[in-house]
Amino acid sequence: MISSNFSLFLQNISKHITLNAEEKNLLISQLQVKALKKKQFLLRTGEVSKIATFVVRGCLRAYTIDDNGFEHILQFAPADWWITDMYSFISQKEGYLNIDAVEESEVLLLSRHQQEELFVTIPKLERFFRIITEKSLVASRQRVLDGLTLTAQQRYTNFCQVYPTLIHTLPQKQIAAYIGVTPEFLSKMRATR
Amino acid sequence: MISSNFSLFLQNISKHITLNAEEKNLLISQLQVKALKKKQFLLRTGEVSKIATFVVRGCLRAYTIDDNGFEHILQFAPADWWITDMYSFISQKEGYLNIDAVEESEVLLLSRHQQEELFVTIPKLERFFRIITEKSLVASRQRVLDGLTLTAQQRYTNFCQVYPTLIHTLPQKQIAAYIGVTPEFLSKMRATR
DNA sequence: CGCGACGTTGATTTGCCTCAACGATTGTGG
DNA sequence: CCACAATCGTTGAGGCAAATCAACGTCGCG
Numbered sequence: 025m026i027s028s029n030f031s032l033f034l035q036n037i038s039k040h041i042t043l044n045a046e047e048k049n050l051l052i053s054q055l056q057v058k059a060l061k062k063k064q065f066l067l068r069t070g071e072v073s074k075i076a077t078f079v080v081r082g083c084l085r086a087y088t089i090d091d092n093g094f095e096h097i098l099q100f101a102p103a104d105w106w107i108t109d110m111y112s113f114i115s116q117k118e119g120y121l122n123i124d125a126v127e128e129s130e131v132l133l134l135s136r137h138q139q140e141e142l143f144v145t146i147p148k149l150e151r152f153f154r155i156i157t158e159k160s161l162v163a164s165r166q167r168v169l170d171g172l173t174l175t176a177q178q179r180y181t182n183f184c185q186v187y188p189t190l191i192h193t194l195p196q197k198q199i200a201a202y203i204g205v206t207p208e209f210l211s212k213m214r215a216t217r
Numbered sequence: 218m219i220s221s222n223f224s225l226f227l228q229n230i231s232k233h234i235t236l237n238a239e240e241k242n243l244l245i246s247q248l249q250v251k252a253l254k255k256k257q258f259l260l261r262t263g264e265v266s267k268i269a270t271f272v273v274r275g276c277l278r279a280y281t282i283d284d285n286g287f288e289h290i291l292q293f294a295p296a297d298w299w300i301t302d303m304y305s306f307i308s309q310k311e312g313y314l315n316i317d318a319v320e321e322s323e324v325l326l327l328s329r330h331q332q333e334e335l336f337v338t339i340p341k342l343e344r345f346f347r348i349i350t351e352k353s354l355v356a357s358r359q360r361v362l363d364g365l366t367l368t369a370q371q372r373y374t375n376f377c378q379v380y381p382t383l384i385h386t387l388p389q390k391q392i393a394a395y396i397g398v399t400p401e402f403l404s405k406m407r408a409t410r
Numbered sequence: 411c412g413c414g415a416c417g418t419t420g421a422t423t424t425g426c427c428t429c430a431a432c433g434a435t436t437g438t439g440g
Numbered sequence: 441c442c443a444c445a446a447t448c449g450t451t452g453a454g455g456c457a458a459a460t461c462a463a464c465g466t467c468g469c470g
Contacts, residue, residue: 154347164357
């Protein structure tokens with residue numbers, strides 16, 4: 025049930041750079057298409073992340089599990105988003121994150137090795153990844169500030185605005201693990217309007 | 218009292234790319250040298266950040282002030298670090314951060330406009346900034362996870378390990394504003410062992 | 411159909427904040 | 441260089457937001 029449709033991917037790229045037909049074909053030839061069932065893993069704690077992932081359909085998540093067995097979610101990646109364990113991806117060392125599918129999904133995989141080769145053959149791609157990394161950094165830093173300045177209630181409201189589509193798809197437990205509260209407390213916040 | 222010494226800067230660049238003499242000269246010619254007194258601002262909330270900053274000597278910080286007048290510190294930048302309001306820098310819109318000098322400092326400034334021109338004339342520089350942005354992203358995401366998983370005590374211990382030099386320089390108040398506790402509570406944590 | 415994961419609710423606890431008071435340190439203007 | 445103010449760090453009493461623990465109904469899935 026793979027769409028083998030790269031249009032969303034090429035659209036994503038074209039937000040920041042322009043490729044000709046030849047470059048598009050070369051780029052796509054380097055990608056691996058993969059279907060993921062719900063809860064299927066792309067990466068586990070302790071493994072080396074050899075790939076960056078673009079989500080075509082469905083939704084993935086990156087998270088850790090603490091000493092008490094609780095999950096803490098670093099990122100959700102719905103369709104049209106990129107996701108990776110950046111630490112492991114750039115260092116090619118063992119990472120700390122788990123990445124799995126929140127629901128049945130379809131993804132495109134690009135290995136670090138292929139990415140670096142593409143930076144040489146199509147330098148514009150290095151620009152593309154520079155730009156989306158800058159944007160990810162802005163988002164991540166905003167989340168640090170949100171953690172310092174906002175109450176749990178405000179972080180929840182914020183989440184609903186940033187991910188309006190995910191609210192109905194995700195189990196509440198996972199929203200709690202993202203905004204940094206217990207599932208019980210999130211339930212109580214929602215109850216009091 | 219400006220050293221006009223670019224060696225630390227060139228050393229910083231050479232960690233990730235190699236430039237020839239001509240390229241080094243071109244790059245340096247685009248920089249502006251600036252001395253900052255303690256508490257002197259480089260950027261204030263509501264301004265557009267036209268520049269990225271490399272710290273040659275001293276230490277800078279990026280922070281916001283919340284509705285109750287409390288500071289929340291997003292980043293410290295001692296010598297050999299880069300600092301900027303990335304949101305404002307890449308969008309050229311009004312930013313939310315303040316950036317000022319924690320102590321008397323010397324910095325090098327690179328404007329977004331000049332940076333983008335350099336990406337064309339010296340493509341290797343785009344690689345350099347891609348790489349340091351990737352590393353900043355890793356650090357920022359780790360801090361998000363620390364906020365989700367660690368107690369205040371653990372975040373303080375962590376801070377002492379990551380910034381051993383800063384502990385003795387910074388007022389405790391600012392360490393508190395970075396790790397996300399009140400100054401009073403940090404004082405109490407330190408008292409109990 | 412039955413089991414396990416999920417969401418809810420309540421009682422209790424706790425980590426951290428708020429407010430206030432006080433010495434110590436720093437900085438500053440005369 | 442001193443006097444004074446301002447800021448900083450400390451300590452204590454009390455309060456609150458959020459966690460913990462436990463019990464229970466519901467639902468989706470095998």
